[in-house]
Amino acid sequence: MRLLALSGSLRARSSNGAVLRSALTFWDGPAATADIGALPHFNPDLDGEDATPPAPVAALRTAVASADALLVVSPEYAHGVPGALKNALDWLVSSGECVSKPVAVITASPSPTGGDHANAQLREVLRMMTGEVVSAACREIPAISPKIDPTTERVTDEATLADLGVALSHLAAAAAPLTP
Ligand SMILES: Cc1cc2nc3c(=O)[nH]c(=O)nc-3n(C[C@H](O)[C@H](O)[C@H](O)COP(=O)(O)O)c2cc1C
Numbered sequence: 001m002r003l004l005a006l007s008g009s010l011r012a013r014s015s016n017g018a019v020l021r022s023a024l025t026f027w028d029g030p031a032a033t034a035d036i037g038a039l040p041h042f043n044p045d046l047d048g049e050d051a052t053p054p055a056p057v058a059a060l061r062t063a064v065a066s067a068d069a070l071l072v073v074s075p076e077y078a079h080g081v082p083g084a085l086k087n088a089l090d091w092l093v094s095s096g097e098c099v100s101k102p103v104a105v106i107t108a109s110p111s112p113t114g115g116d117h118a119n120a121q122l123r124e125v126l127r128m129m130t131g132e133v134v135s136a137a138c139r140e141i142p143a144i145s146p147k148i149d150p151t152t153e154r155v156t157d158e159a160t161l162a163d164l165g166v167a168l169s170h171l172a173a174a175a176a177p178l179t180p
Helices: 015-024 055-065 083-093 116-128 158-178
Strands: 003-007 031-033 069-074 102-108 139-141
Touching: 003 015, 003 083, 015 031, 015 069, 015 102, 015 158, 055 083, 069 116, 069 158, 083 116, 102 116, 102 158, 139 158
Parallel strands: 003 031, 003 069, 069 102, 102 139
Antiparallel strands: none
16 A cells, blocks of 8 residues: 655745654554645646646646555644645645545644644644544654654654554554555
8 A cells, every 4th residue: 555645834844844754663554655745736726627737736636646545744833734735735735635545644843732733733634635534543743853863753652652653553554454
């Protein structure tokens, strides 16, 4: 089964990037990370039947279409979803690649709340896009900073790592029956 991951942080030393890379080690199969930073701002004039989507949009749609499951890992900005990630999701609304796709949402934050606002908003957006949000695979990770090794940029906290493994196993279990 093929997994596509999207990170809501464009920051080079992102803690959510570290969570994403650590989570991918629990996926038994090919996995890739989408480059959402290259996407233009969503504009309905560039979308639709008569429009040719910009190349980064076409690449994202192809990557999502060929994935059996999606993993969204994101920080929370001002109690919301980072604009770059919402922009990427907006490009996928009409084209339909997310329909019935199992998806896990993980938010990580230095704060005790674990990015709960952004997590809830992402789940709502993805449900509206008729993705299959796998609740058992979703996580809000609080106080992320000391749980990451800044040298390797991976999660080192044992409990968090174990829980990421559980989350990814739930995502794989949801994707397996749908995978040809
Ligand atoms: C503009 C901005 C707004 C933020 N708003 C929130 C917030 O609402 N809730 C929160 O938990 N953290 C917030 N943070 C802190 C981020 O969680 C923190 O910077 C985190 O490390 C970003 O994720 P990253 O390391 O993956 O880039 C904010 C950070 C920035 C730069």
